[in-house]
Amino acid sequence: MRKLPADENGIRGVIINTASIAAYDGQIGQTAYAASKAAVAGLTLPLARDLARDGIRVVSIAPGLFRTPMLAALPEHVQTELGQTVPLPKRLGDPMEFAMLAQAVVENPMINGEVIRLDGALRMPPS
Template identity: 65%
Template sequence: MRITDTAAIVTGGASGLGGATARALASRGARVFAIDLPAGIAKAPAVDGVTYVEADVTDAEQVRSAVEAASDAGVPLRTVVNCAGIGPSARILSKKGAHDLALFRKVIEVNLIGTFTVLTLAAEAIAKTEPLEDDARGVVINTASIAAFDGQIGQVAYSASKGGVAGLTLPAARDLASHGIRVVTIAPGILDTPMLATISDEFRAGLAAGVPFPKRLGRPDEYAQLAVDIIEHDYLNGEVIRLDGALRMAPR
């Protein structure tokens, strides 16, 4: 599928994986609508072809408004990349007591329900566009994590949310096949995103040493490159792709 002269939605598009993806799509001629929270957008750089839209992925009405803005761009909405997410850590039982149930619910709400909300409302809009070759209309790329498969101690909420994203990939692809919409999920390993900004160089080096090859942290632009490849490769559908340098996470 061609990226040029199409509209794209990228959630979490002000920084990290979403920011890199928004820039990559804009550089290829897409009109990108980068959805993020106001605090993130305030720090985001101005990028030609990228329009920042304040919206919370857990708020269906805000998401609907953002989808409408992308649909009214004057070019067909073809691409959605879901990168918005949070990753707090807590054990089920710790010295502080039981896992905060509200925190667990919040992680599920943002990472899983937020992803599904954007996927659903954007798919509704994409399904109304004129079909391309093979009756294709667009693609939705979701972001899981290798924690969906190799969750570590303290990642129970995060792993559950990302496991849900991985699990919905195939049935979503099957549901949307009749509308010409593909669904693919990327499961990143340890990528150098703002989530790692606060860790020490020593700890960062330790994380990199655990990756079989290449022995380094992944880069946001490598995620963006894979997203572009998925968009342009029309036969990729219903799959979860690990982007992790062959890393399999230890318990801690």
Template identity: 60%
Template sequence: MQVKDCTFLITGAASGLGAATAERLVAAGGNVVLCDMNNSVTEHAERLGDCAAACIADITSAEQMQQAIDEAVRMGGAGGLSGVIHCAGVVSVAKLVDRNGNPADLESYAKTININLVGTFNVMRLAAAAMAKNTPNESGERGVIINTASIAAFDGQVGQCAYSASKAGVVGMSLPAARELSRHAIRVIAIAPGVFETPMMSEIPDEAAQALAAAVPFPKRLGKPDEFAQLAEQIITNPMLNGEVIRLDGGIRMQ
């Protein structure tokens, strides 16, 4: 599959990994529908020009995500929706038992699972249903789904029970989804980023961010959003990448 003249839906596209991916795909000649709950996604789409459109939608809503998918299908014209790069998600930190002996909040845990895991399933099922209707391209492909996991799925730290579980679920869905959707010629891949320069990272103290950067073997820094976008583009264009989870982390293993 090529990026040029194909249409892609990108969630979490107002900033960070999603915004960088939108920029890279547009630069490569693709069309993009930027999806986010943040109204700034509209401004980002306007900056990208006529090949970009914006859609305000909650990834956990079946109705809102169907509207986003429909918009992408319309933009794709005869080619329909060629791919989804799903970057939307949240980070949560909470110990099972806090310093005062109180148990973790159950609603907070369920919210993280609902957004990161159920939301991913929601986007994936709706996108797959749309792409299954596509006419196969010259290489026989109908579409590609790229989900965002995390190294926390493998190296979860203290306080990351909810976040790690949600991202481990994304990892766990990758292979069975790829196997199932193979009959529709749709590939499924997950990227598991390490520590990246994103708005999520800005929520932690600078000292902690510097410590994380120092823990990366090489390059000894935080990842850049465009490096995620570069891998997403390579996944789109390489048909043998399927059913896999790719760590993008500079070799870091969290403690």
């Protein structure tokens, strides 16, 4: 990416990492997963600062409950119940919504060094 030509803002590209709301709301039995996602969240700002000299932005997206292969293995009624725990909209996220946010990150040069929660305001209790 460093070798790419810079745009009018001096930007050569953007790294978009995937964290998770587990970085903030890790569940019982998710210690390793939550720690790994917290590491992704924690490296976002310092890495953005380190790579700024090369014209590279760094952003992480922390999705909540999304319709992914991991959740697709659950029975439909369980997926529906999980979706109802999201404050608004009361459903699981759609992968296209993740893609829409990633596109917005790419298109907006001021988004840098941020971890963006994409979770419908969901905050998970520990159990």
